[in-house]
Amino acid sequence: QVQLVQSGAEVKKPGASVKVSCKVSGYTLSELSMHWVRQAPGEGLEWMGGFDLEENKKVYAQKFQGRVTMTEDTSTDTAYMELSGLRSDDAAVYYCAIPAPPADFTYYFDYWGQGTLVTVSS
Amino acid sequence: QSALTQPASVSGSPGQSITISCTGTSSDVGGYNYVSWYQQHPGKAPQLIIYDVNNRPSGVSNRFSGSKSGNTASLTISGLQAEDEADYYCSSYTTNRTPLYVFGTGTKVTVL
Numbered sequence: 001q002v003q004l005v006q007s008g009a010e011v012k013k014p015g016a017s018v019k020v021s022c023k024v025s026g027y028t029l030s031e032l033s034m035h036w037v038r039q040a041p042g043e044g045l046e047w048m049g050g051f052d053l054e055e056n057k058k059v060y061a062q063k064f065q066g067r068v069t070m071t072e073d074t075s076t077d078t079a080y081m082e083l084s085g086l087r088s089d090d091a092a093v094y095y096c097a098i099p100a101p102p103a104d105f106t107y108y109f110d111y112w113g114q115g116t117l118v119t120v121s122s
Numbered sequence: 123q124s125a126l127t128q129p130a131s132v133s134g135s136p137g138q139s140i141t142i143s144c145t146g147t148s149s150d151v152g153g154y155n156y157v158s159w160y161q162q163h164p165g166k167a168p169q170l171i172i173y174d175v176n177n178r179p180s181g182v183s184n185r186f187s188g189s190k191s192g193n194t195a196s197l198t199i200s201g202l203q204a205e206d207e208a209d210y211y212c213s214s215y216t217t218n219r220t221p222l223y224v225f226g227t228g229t230k231v232t233v234l
Contacts, residue, residue, distance in 0.1 A: 035223075044125060045160070045168065045211050045225040052222055061221040095167060107215040107223075108158035110179065112167040 002026040004096050004113035011119045017084040020116045022096030029077040033103040036070060036081045038092040039115075048081070048094075053103060083118075091120045126151065126212055126226035133232040139200040142229045144212035145193060150224050152193035156215035159188060159197045163208045172197060199231070207233045 007021040024032060035050025049060035049070055060068050069082045079096055093115040099106035127145040134140040144151065144159075151157055157175045160168035170179055172188040175195065185200045195214070199206055212226035 037225075044228040045213070047213075047221050047223040047225065050222065052219065055219065059220055059222055063221075065220070097168075107154070107156035108170055108173040108213065109160075109168075110170055112169075115167055 002032070002098065002100065002111045004098065004111055006094075006096060006113040006116045009117040009119070011121065012086050013122055014086055014088065014120055016086050017082055018086060018118050019080055019082040020094050020096075020118070022079045022081075022113050024077040024079070027077075027101055029072050029074050029079060031101045032098050033101075033106075034070070034072065034079045035097050035109065036068075037095045037097050037109075037112075039095070040089070040092040043092075050097075053105075086118075086120045088120050091118060093117050123149075123216060123218055123221055123224055126214060126224055128210075128212060128226040128229045130227070131230045131232065133234055134199075134202045135234045136202055136204065138202050139198060140202060140231065142197045142199075142210055142212075142231070144195040144197070144214075144226045146195075146214055146224070147193055149218060150214040150216040151190065151195050151212075153217050154215050155190065157188065157190055157195040158213045159186075160211045160213065161206075161208050162211065168211060202233055204233050207231055 003025045005023045033051040036048040052059040071080045096113040097109035100110035159172035162168045175190045176188040210229045
């Protein structure tokens with residue numbers, strides 16, 4: 001059974017960066033295809049980026065390109081999502097999510113972290 | 123790439139059936155059989171309830187079913203129960219490399 005445990009809530013000023021972590025247990029990070037999804041207050045889900053199995057590389061939504069960086073530390077099985085140049089409309093709950101391994105030909109998210117609330121306020 | 127279109131709200135009485143639509147384009151819903159549905163209760167993470175248009179993960183009630191016709195996918199909840207009151211989101215893999223996935227606008231289901 002896979003578990004994804006995210007870091008705690010963050011409060012950041014406009015223009016700052018935030019780095020959210022997602023600790024994996026039950027599998028090693030290298031076996032997983034990690035994705036990040038966010039949800040602004042009262043709004044819907046928005047895919048930010050993740051591992052493209054067909055192209056065998058990380059892909060970011062165009063909206064976030066240049067501001068988002070997704071990394072992995074395989075020694076601790078922890079994935080990170082860093083978003084820079086924060087604006088008020090970046091205030092949201094950020095989720096890590098994965099297809100159940102093995103992820104080949106799997107185009108949905110079986111497991112989700114509990115979410116990390118990021119508040120952007122001066 | 124715009125979000126998939128869902129009705130903002132759907133309601134029904136206990137025991138009734140309701141259907142939520144999810145309309146996209148030939149680049150997403152119509153292009154692949156990779157439509158999934160998620161249930162989200164307030165303050166909780168989304169939970170997968172349907173994948174690949176009409177498949178249920180283990181442990182999900184058979185009261186949930188999915189279908190697709192052209193660019194529109196649908197989620198039907200039969201025998202509506204109080205615990206089904208939640209937000210529901212569809213999602214589709216896309217032909218674009220970015221974004222890879224697009225979600226629906228979300229539907230609030232109310233059990234009367």
